[in-house]
Structure formats: C-alpha cells, structure tokens
Amino acid sequence: xxxxxxxxxxxxxxxxxxxxxxxxxxxxxxxxxxxxxxxxxxxxxxxxxxxxxxxxxxxxxxxxxxxxxxxxxxxxxxxxxxxxxxxxxxxxxxxxxxxxxxxxxxxxxxxxxxxxxxxxxxxxxxxxxxxxxxxxxxxxxxxxxxxxxxxxxxxxxxxxxxxxxxxxxxxxxxxxxxxxxxxxxxxxxxxxxxxxxxxxxxxxxxxxxxxxxxxxxxxxxxxxxxxxxxxxxxxxxxxxxxxxxxxxxxxxxxxxxxxxxxxxxxxxxxxxxxxxxxxxxxxxxxxxxxxxxxxxxxxxxxxxxxxxxxxxxxxxxxx
Amino acid sequence: xxxxxxxxxxxxxxxxxxxxxxxxxxxxxxxxxxxxxxxxxxxxxxxxxxxxxxxxxxxxxxxxxxxxxxxxxxxxxxxxxxxxxxxxxxxxxxxxxxxxxxxxxxxxxxxxxxxxxxxxxxxxxxxxxxxxxxxxxxxxxxxxxxxxxxxxxxxxxxxxxxxxxxxxxxxxxxxxxxxxxxxxxxxxxxxxxxxxxxxxxxxxxxxxxxxxxxxxxxxxxxxxxxxxxxxxxxxxxxxxxxxxxxxxxxxxxxxxxxxxxxxxxxxxxxxxxxxxxxx
Numbered sequence: 072x073x074x075x076x077x078x079x080x081x082x083x084x085x086x087x088x089x090x091x092x093x094x095x096x097x098x099x100x101x102x103x104x105x106x107x108x109x110x111x112x113x114x115x116x117x118x119x120x121x122x123x124x125x126x127x128x129x130x131x132x133x134x135x136x137x138x139x140x141x142x143x144x145x146x147x148x149x150x151x152x153x154x155x156x157x158x159x160x161x162x163x164x165x166x167x168x169x170x171x172x173x174x175x176x177x178x179x180x181x182x183x184x185x186x187x188x189x190x191x192x193x194x195x196x197x198x199x200x201x202x203x204x205x206x207x208x209x210x211x212x213x214x215x216x217x218x219x220x221x222x223x224x225x226x227x228x229x230x231x232x233x234x235x236x237x238x239x240x241x242x243x244x245x246x247x248x249x250x251x252x253x254x255x256x257x258x259x260x261x262x263x264x265x266x267x268x269x270x271x272x273x274x275x276x277x278x279x280x281x282x283x284x285x286x287x288x289x290x291x292x293x294x295x296x297x298x299x300x301x302x303x304x305x306x307x308x309x310x311x312x313x314x315x316x317x318x319x320x321x322x323x324x325x326x327x328x329x330x331x332x333x334x335x336x337x338x339x340x341x342x343x344x345x346x347x348x349x350x351x352x353x354x355x356x357x358x359x360x361x362x363x364x365x366x367x368x369x370x371x372x373x374x375x376x377x378x379x380x381x382x383x384x385x386x387x388x389x390x
Numbered sequence: 391x392x393x394x395x396x397x398x399x400x401x402x403x404x405x406x407x408x409x410x411x412x413x414x415x416x417x418x419x420x421x422x423x424x425x426x427x428x429x430x431x432x433x434x435x436x437x438x439x440x441x442x443x444x445x446x447x448x449x450x451x452x453x454x455x456x457x458x459x460x461x462x463x464x465x466x467x468x469x470x471x472x473x474x475x476x477x478x479x480x481x482x483x484x485x486x487x488x489x490x491x492x493x494x495x496x497x498x499x500x501x502x503x504x505x506x507x508x509x510x511x512x513x514x515x516x517x518x519x520x521x522x523x524x525x526x527x528x529x530x531x532x533x534x535x536x537x538x539x540x541x542x543x544x545x546x547x548x549x550x551x552x553x554x555x556x557x558x559x560x561x562x563x564x565x566x567x568x569x570x571x572x573x574x575x576x577x578x579x580x581x582x583x584x585x586x587x588x589x590x591x592x593x594x595x596x597x598x599x600x601x602x603x604x605x606x607x608x609x610x611x612x613x614x615x616x617x618x619x620x621x622x623x624x625x626x627x628x629x630x631x632x633x634x635x636x637x638x639x640x641x642x643x644x645x646x647x648x649x650x651x652x653x654x655x656x657x658x659x660x661x662x663x664x665x666x667x668x669x
Contacts, residue, residue, distance in 0.1 A: 081505075084502070085502070085505045085506060085509060086509075088502060088503070088505065088506040088509075089506050089509045089510075092506050092507075093518075096518055096519075096521075096522060099522045100521055100522050101522075101524070210402075210647060210650060210651065210654075211643070211647060213650060214594070214643055214644075214646040214647035214650050215643045215646075216598050216601060216602065216642060216643075216646070218601075218602065218605055218621070219621065219639045219642060219643060222621060222624070222625065222628065222635055222639065223635070223639060225628070226628045226629075226632060226635055229628070229629055230629060230632070322511075323511045326510070326511035326513075326514050329513055329514070329517070329602075329606070330513075330602055330605060330606065333606070334625070344514065344517060345517065345606065348517055348518075348520070348521045351521075356518070356521065360510070360514060360518060363510070363511065363514060364509040364510050367509055367510065367511060368509050
C-alpha cells in the first residue's frame with residue numbers, strides 16, 4: 072500500500088489505542104474516583120450519597136460502558152470536567168496551550184538559528200580544530216538536561232546581572248509582546264540548548280555525507296565557489312534530516328516542558344499535567360494527556376508526510 | 391580484548407569510558423557506604439559551608455556533606471538506569487524477536503502496542519506510570535523501563551526481519567535446530583551491535599529521566615540523596631550556596647556525556663564504513 076495512505080490510515084487507529092491506554096491507565100490508579108475527587112471530604116459521604124455520585128458520573132457502569140461514553144464525549148470535543156479547576160478540561164487546555172505553543176516555536180527558532188549554521192560550519196571544516204570545538208560543544212549541549220540549563224541560566228542571571236527572570240503573573244503575547252518575550256526567552260533557551268546541539272550534529276553529519284556526493288564534486292569542478300555549492304547544492308538536501316529532527320523535537324515540546332514550566336512558573340500544558348497528577352484530578356490528566364498524545368502523533372504524521380514529499384524514495388519504500 | 395582496545399583508541403570512546411569508570415567507582419563506594427561522611431548526618435555547626443578541607447564539595451542547608459550525598463545519589467541513579475534499561479532491553483528484545491519471527495497477528499499486536507507507547511513524550515508517560523504506582527525508586531525503574539521498551543522492540547524487530555530470510559537461518563532450520571536455538575544463536579547473536587549502541591544511549595536517557603523524576607519529587611524520596619532532588623533543593627539557595635547547584639549539575643551532565651560519548655564510539659566501531667576509516 073502507498074506509504075502516505077498507510078500513514079494516514081494508521082493515525083486514527085493509533086489514536087484509538089492511545090485513548091484506550093489512557094482510559095485504562097487512569098482507572099489503575101489506586102483508590103476509587105469519588106475519593107480521589109473529594110479528598111478527605113469523601114469520608115463524610117453516606118453510602119447512599121456515594122452511590123448517587125457514582126451514578127451521576129457514570130462510575131457505576133462497567134468499564135466498557137464508561138469508555139464508550141467517554142469516547143462519545145471526546146468525539147464532540149467534550150473532555151470532561153476538572154474537579155480542581157471547576158472548568159471544562161477543554162477550556163483549561165485552550166487557555167494553556169498558546170503559551171506551550173509559543174515556547175515550543177521560540178525554542179525551535181533558537182535551535183535552528185544556532186544549530187544549522189554551526190553544523191554547516193563544522194562540516195565544511197571537517198576534522199579541523201574548529202570542527203572539533205563545535206562538536207565538543209554540541210556533545211556537551213546534548214548531554215545537559217534542560218532543567219540544569221534553566222537553573223544555571225537563572226544562577227548566571229542573578230549573580231552576573233543581579234536580577235531574576237520575571238515570574239509570577241504570565242504576560243500573554245497579545246498584551247505586551249516585549250514583556251512576554253522577556254518572560255519566555257530564558258525557558259526557550261533552556262529548552263533550545265539540547266535541541267540546538269541535536270540540530271548541529273545532524274546538520275553536520277548530513278552535510279558531510281552530501282559534500283562527498285558526485286553532484287557536489289561536479290558542481291565544484293565546474294568552478295562554482297564553495298559558498299555557492301554549499302547554499303545551492305548541498306544545504307537543500309542536508310535540510311531533510313534537519314526537518315525530520317526538528318519536527319519530532321517540536322512534537323515533544325508541544326507536550327509541554329514539564330520541568331522548565333515548573334522552574335519558571337509558567338502556566339503551560341506541562342505544568343497542568345504535573346499539577347493534575349499531584350492533585351489526582353483524573354479527568355484533567357486523562358484529557359490533557361490525550362491532547363498531548365494527539366499533538367505528538369499529528370506532528371509526527373506531518374513530519375513523515377513532509378519527509379515523503381521531500382524525498383521520493385520514501386514514498387515507495389517499505390515502512 | 392581487541393574490541394576494548396579499539397574502543398579505548400577511539401577518542402570519544404576513551405573519554406566516555408574514563409568518565410563512566412570514575413562514576414562507577416564513586417557509585418559503588420557510595421552504595422557500599424564508603425563515603426567520606428555519613429550522607430544523612432547533619433552537622434548543624436557547618437550548614438551551607440563552602441567547599442573546603444573538611445567538606446570537599448561543601449554542605450547543604452542541613453549541614454550534610456554534598457560529596458557523600460552525590461556518591462550515594464550517583465549510585466542510586468546508576469542502579470535505576472541499569473535496572474530499567476536492563477528490563478527494557480530484555481522485554482524489548484523478546485517482543486522484537488518474537489514479533490519478527492512469528493509475524494502476522496502477534497507482530498501486528500506488538501507493534502501497534504509499541505506505537506501507542508511511543509505516542510507519549512517520555513517524561514509524560516513516566517509521570518502517568520508514577521501516578522499509578524506512586525512515587526519511589528522502584529516506580530522510577532518500572533516507568534523508565536516501560537518508556538524505553540518500544541525503542542528496543544523496534545531496534546530488534548527491524549534487523550531480525552531481514553536476518554530471518556537469510557540463508558544461514560534456512561540452513562539452521564533444515565538441520566533441525568530448535569526455534570529457540572535459532573532465535574538466540576542466529577538472530578540475537580547478530581543483533582549484539584545495534585543493541586549495545588542502543589543500551590549505551592538508553593543509559594544516558596535513563597539517567598536524565600531519573601533525574602527529572604526525582605527533581606519533580608516523584609523519584610527517590612527525601613532524605614534519600616538523589617541527583618534530581620539535590621538540584622531541586624539548590625533552587626532557593628543558589629546565590630548563597632552555588633556549590634549546591636554546581637556539583638550535582640556537573641555530575642548529571644558528565645554522566646550523561648560519558649554514556650553519549652561511549653554510544654557514539656560504539657556506533658563508529660560497529661559501523662563497517664567508519665571502522666575502515668578508523669583502522
């Protein structure tokens with residue numbers, strides 16, 4: 072079967088599997104849902120009240136019926152009600168997602184702005200000292216967890232400049248673009264560091280491969296300048312693996328940067344998941360996790376489709 | 391032996407091996423209780439002390455020795471990483487091999503299940519498992535193992551599919567070799583190279599995930615020292631006691647770097663194209 076068609080057909084199937092997984096996972100959490108919802112107050116319920124609450128939330132039905140109802144709601148965009156926020160889960164996601172999206176985009180821009188030139192530079196100077204320096208930095212960057220970068224950045228800012236990143240109330244982009252950028256630049260740097268390192272390594276490797284290709288040698292022998300050969304012949308092809316990598320990393324970032332959002336007190340999707348898990352708000356965990364998996368799969372699907380469009384060999388090859 | 395020599399001749403292999411060896415020694419000493427000070431003992435007169443002759447890496451808010459705590463923390467992180475990656479490798483290898491060998495329904499079921507697990511960013515899946523099992527070191531092992539099992543399943547299944555059709559496997563079948571013998575002696579033996587590379591890289595990710603979970607308070611529980619928790623503790627004190635931030639940060643970075651360097655070197659050594667260039 073055609074690769075693109077197969078990928079498109081797989082998407083809803085995997086998504087269905089994900090919904091079953093999330094549904095069952097939440098029900099494996101110890102303790103019943105009513106107790107989890109009400110906390111210590113659940114001890115005050117009479118058995119009759121407990122039963123009627125269970126009936127209200129449909130918890131007296133078996134799992135199959137519960138799942139079917141939940142799925143029916145999902146299809147209509149109803150992700151349930153969050154107990155801790157007293158709001159529909161979909162509304163909470165709609166409020167938090169723009170921040171996560173902005174942070175992911177900013178991190179990607181930083182990663183590409185640093186990683187791409189660094190990778191190309193290193194490839195054109197392969198095995199020389201400057202290449203080695205770039206590679207060492209890339210290796211260190213890739214080995215440093217984003218929360219370590221975040222903490223070190225805060226430390227440098229506080230000791231070197233006597234200031235701290237603005238935390239507390241989050242300023243949306245539409246309200247104050249500069250204030251918003253000031254708030255997001257450090258978290259984006261923390262997330263972008265390892266990302267940039269990965270881009271550097273993959274761009275360098277791809278560029279090295281391509282620079283040894285016959286058509287590049289032909290272009291050189293025709294007398295084209297090094298810069299022209301790199302920009303017009305090598306770079307466009309070296310971009311294919313970079314696009315793939317960036318897409319996958321972007322998909323990860325859309326899942327929310329749990330720790331970085333926590334460190335910088337940013338109200339994004341990642342922080343909601345963490346809080347929901349800590350507060351046992353199961354409808355929220357269930358809804359947000361499903362939303363994140365959906366984004367992740369969707370971005371991966373788009374990356375695969377883009378890859379197939381860029382490289383015709385994939386379209387007809389095996390999966 | 392010659393392979394080890396080749397690894398040590400490879401520049402990043404050498405550096406990676408040295409880093410990991412140093413940390414392994416620290417980890418073993420830490421787990422054996424052979425630390426300079428008791429990692430839990432509180433020296434109230436020496437709170438937040440800067441690195442010096444008595445406390446080489448300084449002390450924390452409770453006057454506990456950072457070096458001793460780091461050694462135990464490294465020991466626990468390495469133990470969690472080794473156990474979880476060991477578990478993921480075993481389960482992933484069995485799933486990948488049997489999926490490739492039996493094909494059809496079993497292959498489809500296994501690979502779709504792996505697709506589902508791969509639909510979550512690693513830390514999110516780990517968080518979900520922590521929610522089910524409750525925080526702790528055992529949970530960290532299970533969570534990290536589940537997160538990385540699909541990767542091993544894929545790494546094994548792909549090459550196993552092509553190995554299955556090779557003539558030496560057909561030959562083994564005609565000789566009457568048992569299925570188990572073929573799977574372990576013919577298929578698995580040929581998968582050692584990709585698996586070794588993947589295990590080394592997975593150890594780096596496992597260290598990161600473990601540190602992330604304990605940073606969030608969902609891994610090792612206090613007063614148990616762990617790298618992530620130590621970093622988390624440093625957050626409000628980094629200006630007055632930067633050593634609380636710098637040493638754990640360096641340890642995590644170097645440990646992950648060590649495994650990454652080793653993984654890169656192994657990949658070079660196992661890859662026939664680069665091996666020729668290195669020889």
